[in-house]
Amino acid sequence: MRIAYFPGCSLHGTARDYGESVVACCRALGVELVEVPDWVCCGASTAPTLSHRLAVGLGAINLAQAAQVGDAVLAPCAACYNRLKMAGCAAQTEPKLLDGLEGVEAEKVAAVRVYSMPEFLVERYGLDALREKVTRPLAGLHPAAYYGCLLVRPPDVCQFDDPEQPHSMDDILRALGGEPVVWYNKTDCCGGMLSPTRTEVVSALTQRLVERARQAGADCLVTACPMCHMNVESRQAACRDGRLPTFYLTDMVGLALGLRPEELGLKRHLVDTLPLLQAAGLA
Amino acid sequence: MARTGVFVCHCGTNIAKTVVCEQVAQAARAMPGVVYATDYRYICSAPGQQLIQEAIRDQNLDSVVVASCSPRLHEPTFRRCVEEAGLNPYLMEMANIREQCSWVHDDQALATAKAIALVRAAVAKVQRNEPLFSEQLPLTKRALVLGGGIAGIQAALDIADAGYEVLLVERSPSIGGHMAQFDKTFPTLDCAACILTPKMVDAASHPNIRLLTWSELESVQGYVGNFEVTIRQKARYVDAELCIGCAECWVRCPVKNVPAEFDEGLGPRTAIYVPFPQAVPLVPVIDKEHCRYLTEGKCGVCAKRCPKDCIRYDDEDKLSTEQVGALVVATGFDVEKGALYGEYGYGQYENVITGLEFERLVNLSGPTEGKVLRPSDQQPPQTVVFVQCAGSRDPAKGVPYCSRVCCMYTAKQVLLLKEKHPETDVYVFYLDIRAGGKNYEEFVQRVQDEFGAKYIRGRPSAIFPSGDKLVVRGADTMLGLPVEVEADLVVLASPILAREDAKDVARKLGLDTDQHSFFTEAHPKLRPAETLTAGVYLAGGCQFAKDIPDAVASAGAAAAKVVGLFAKDSLESEPMIAEVDEASCVGCLNCLEVCPFTAIEEKQIEDPRTKQVRTVASVNAAICEGCGTCAAACPSKCITVKGFKDSQLLAAIDILAV
Numbered sequence: 001m002r003i004a005y006f007p008g009c010s011l012h013g014t015a016r017d018y019g020e021s022v023v024a025c026c027r028a029l030g031v032e033l034v035e036v037p038d039w040v041c042c043g044a045s046t047a048p049t050l051s052h053r054l055a056v057g058l059g060a061i062n063l064a065q066a067a068q069v070g071d072a073v074l075a076p077c078a079a080c081y082n083r084l085k086m087a088g089c090a091a092q093t094e095p096k097l098l099d100g101l102e103g104v105e106a107e108k109v110a111a112v113r114v115y116s117m118p119e120f121l122v123e124r125y126g127l128d129a130l131r132e133k134v135t136r137p138l139a140g141l142h143p144a145a146y147y148g149c150l151l152v153r154p155p156d157v158c159q160f161d162d163p164e165q166p167h168s169m170d171d172i173l174r175a176l177g178g179e180p181v182v183w184y185n186k187t188d189c190c191g192g193m194l195s196p197t198r199t200e201v202v203s204a205l206t207q208r209l210v211e212r213a214r215q216a217g218a219d220c221l222v223t224a225c226p227m228c229h230m231n232v233e234s235r236q237a238a239c240r241d242g243r244l245p246t247f248y249l250t251d252m253v254g255l256a257l258g259l260r261p262e263e264l265g266l267k268r269h270l271v272d273t274l275p276l277l278q279a280a281g282l283a
Numbered sequence: 284m285a286r287t288g289v290f291v292c293h294c295g296t297n298i299a300k301t302v303v304c305e306q307v308a309q310a311a312r313a314m315p316g317v318v319y320a321t322d323y324r325y326i327c328s329a330p331g332q333q334l335i336q337e338a339i340r341d342q343n344l345d346s347v348v349v350a351s352c353s354p355r356l357h358e359p360t361f362r363r364c365v366e367e368a369g370l371n372p373y374l375m376e377m378a379n380i381r382e383q384c385s386w387v388h389d390d391q392a393l394a395t396a397k398a399i400a401l402v403r404a405a406v407a408k409v410q411r412n413e414p415l416f417s418e419q420l421p422l423t424k425r426a427l428v429l430g431g432g433i434a435g436i437q438a439a440l441d442i443a444d445a446g447y448e449v450l451l452v453e454r455s456p457s458i459g460g461h462m463a464q465f466d467k468t469f470p471t472l473d474c475a476a477c478i479l480t481p482k483m484v485d486a487a488s489h490p491n492i493r494l495l496t497w498s499e500l501e502s503v504q505g506y507v508g509n510f511e512v513t514i515r516q517k518a519r520y521v522d523a524e525l526c527i528g529c530a531e532c533w534v535r536c537p538v539k540n541v542p543a544e545f546d547e548g549l550g551p552r553t554a555i556y557v558p559f560p561q562a563v564p565l566v567p568v569i570d571k572e573h574c575r576y577l578t579e580g581k582c583g584v585c586a587k588r589c590p591k592d593c594i595r596y597d598d599e600d601k602l603s604t605e606q607v608g609a610l611v612v613a614t615g616f617d618v619e620k621g622a623l624y625g626e627y628g629y630g631q632y633e634n635v636i637t638g639l640e641f642e643r644l645v646n647l648s649g650p651t652e653g654k655v656l657r658p659s660d661q662q663p664p665q666t667v668v669f670v671q672c673a674g675s676r677d678p679a680k681g682v683p684y685c686s687r688v689c690c691m692y693t694a695k696q697v698l699l700l701k702e703k704h705p706e707t708d709v710y711v712f713y714l715d716i717r718a719g720g721k722n723y724e725e726f727v728q729r730v731q732d733e734f735g736a737k738y739i740r741g742r743p744s745a746i747f748p749s750g751d752k753l754v755v756r757g758a759d760t761m762l763g764l765p766v767e768v769e770a771d772l773v774v775l776a777s778p779i780l781a782r783e784d785a786k787d788v789a790r791k792l793g794l795d796t797d798q799h800s801f802f803t804e805a806h807p808k809l810r811p812a813e814t815l816t817a818g819v820y821l822a823g824g825c826q827f828a829k830d831i832p833d834a835v836a837s838a839g840a841a842a843a844k845v846v847g848l849f850a851k852d853s854l855e856s857e858p859m860i861a862e863v864d865e866a867s868c869v870g871c872l873n874c875l876e877v878c879p880f881t882a883i884e885e886k887q888i889e890d891p892r893t894k895q896v897r898t899v900a901s902v903n904a905a906i907c908e909g910c911g912t913c914a915a916a917c918p919s920k921c922i923t924v925k926g927f928k929d930s931q932l933l934a935a936i937d938i939l940a941v
Binding site: 162163164165184185215 | 624625626628631745747748749
């Protein structure tokens, strides 16, 4: 299986651990990742606040580039995913916005299928195929699947999973032999880009997330968004039981496929994951 | 030789300020065929009309032009006026020198010249008008009321009391509708069943009402005064003539766990059942999906126990055809099941229920015998949160409209809960309080002041479990603070929706629905009980969400229309309708294709010349609205609208070019 890969600014930068995890995981799954040629920043949170045309344009340019590789693109960063998907929708409903962009044809852009990490695993790779590759089931771990706000919303853009009670990551974790906990804050915001400017807001929100996850019996969080990951890791205050480790979805897949923590960039995490993994027999 | 009279109205200063009426009358006197012309201050008044009538008699007029306001205002007035003087009412034309002249121009000279031109055109037309006469159409003075809720029952009673036969068709086993499910009703706190059941009994025992329950409307043919309806009486498996409602069968039925529709699935019923103890008729039906005898051939206890031998396992649906003259649609509404907002967890968390489900809990005849208990553990809740606007007033995810009744029924539910369990902590999240009825505002204030309910203005953003409680997360927008309430039970005031199959019913009846599938009335302000289909009227919640007083009022309005229709001996058709010249009609039926009112039919005639049978178009005088679309579409100009013939209209146009 071959698919275009859009790392975005984060997976080569501050979320390098996620990038390493995605690459290692896909290699183990037998998925060939072809980085989108000459990709540009997706615009993230900034572009839409400045100009709708800029936001759509940036996404469309990336999709046009991705189209050179194939009919689909994997965007593991939740914000990049959301931006690219929005651009694809806009290419259908407001094609005039793309006038004047060299090499960007609205039809071609709209035809590129954009996948998030959970979406790719469920819809393209398939849970059955995934289950077959598991060599080291995740039994002993009680993850809380944390979706954040960008993976499944807005529903008419993402058109994947339930926007209020999502379950795709839970299904994946179960396919990997894990026992995700039942909890009710799956789509609660982590504070996103307020981290540097209104840190107290992010602290309060992540504090609540971690508390609720703990109350539900979780020993770790699993996320597919580098912003959520960074916020939860860096802003949760230490408590009596220490900080709650936070994994990427691809970490879980990689571990279940027998990869070692170093291969998945786990040493770069701010909250040490090794004690938990060793206790669960996964490291 | 024409003898036309022209009457120019001043309309006070409305016309006279801008148009010199004496000059218009003077100019009219010089027009060909005009033998009399005058002006007067208010022609629509009694002396004004008398002026016209005297002139018709004294001057032997054969046609009249009234130069005044818009025909939309006084055409019927002046038609009646000339008819009383012995002139055919269609030999009167109006020239609109007010809305189309004096009201839109300032220059007196130019306006007066225009008024004269308008009169000239009207004179040219009226001199080519022909006398027109209405046809008498037969009229069946029987009504069919579709739907046996409070609106249908009231409409049936009103029509029956006026002396006409009514067929009341209800799809569930008993009449009563949603009102039968309610506990006490706002603002009087009358028990719904106590005020409804007498009406139900009246409807069943009224000599003019025939009740057909467990029945559906299969199809409708025909037109106002002459409808042919086919009704499907579903197989009851019980002989309704013999049944005495003794309850032996449903008490003995071994299948006891079918979720009861009447209890919104919160409690069970048996396979042979009546929906509630006060059902009318008190005759059970067998649910063929769950009856052991009908599905597996086992059991048969009801047949064995029935003292009157009423059970008929071999029963079948029956189709019957009835002739009626009018239809009242009273098919009611549905309450949304609470699942519009996934973040409220309805369906996931047992203790999140809808307002209608709460009504069943608090009702003595409900599954918990009137005790408000949490569905999860049957324990009384210590804190109850009511969420208003749980889907209404939301163009993004819910319905954009206000469901009208929820503010009031929520307040009532709070009152009933506090009356039974005064120690309960009650919160109501609301956006606004809509209490615009008689004694409604006072009722809500009383609930807040006397019963101590805490009203918080803000729509909750999430409801999620925490231990065995539910956390309702919202905002108190008056304080500007986020709010979290730990509740044991959450009641969602979910939207009032049109029935799921409203569009299918509309199609059968030829009715329009709006984008929310509520039936469309003829005019939202002035004709709320009628539809654009003559002879079909609306009552109750099927037209839009409404409370019981409004439902009863709308039923009375619909009944009044029916009774008004039946008060005539026959129907008079509108004469200014399309007419086919069968001699030149080639039967292409283009007119039939384009008619928006399906008023044109195919007709076979024997050609008088060739003696061969051929197809021509035929206009149904009862339905045709005279819109003229057929006349425009006819390639051989053989279908025309009476009173608007080409020759008449062209004469009016041509005279302006002179």
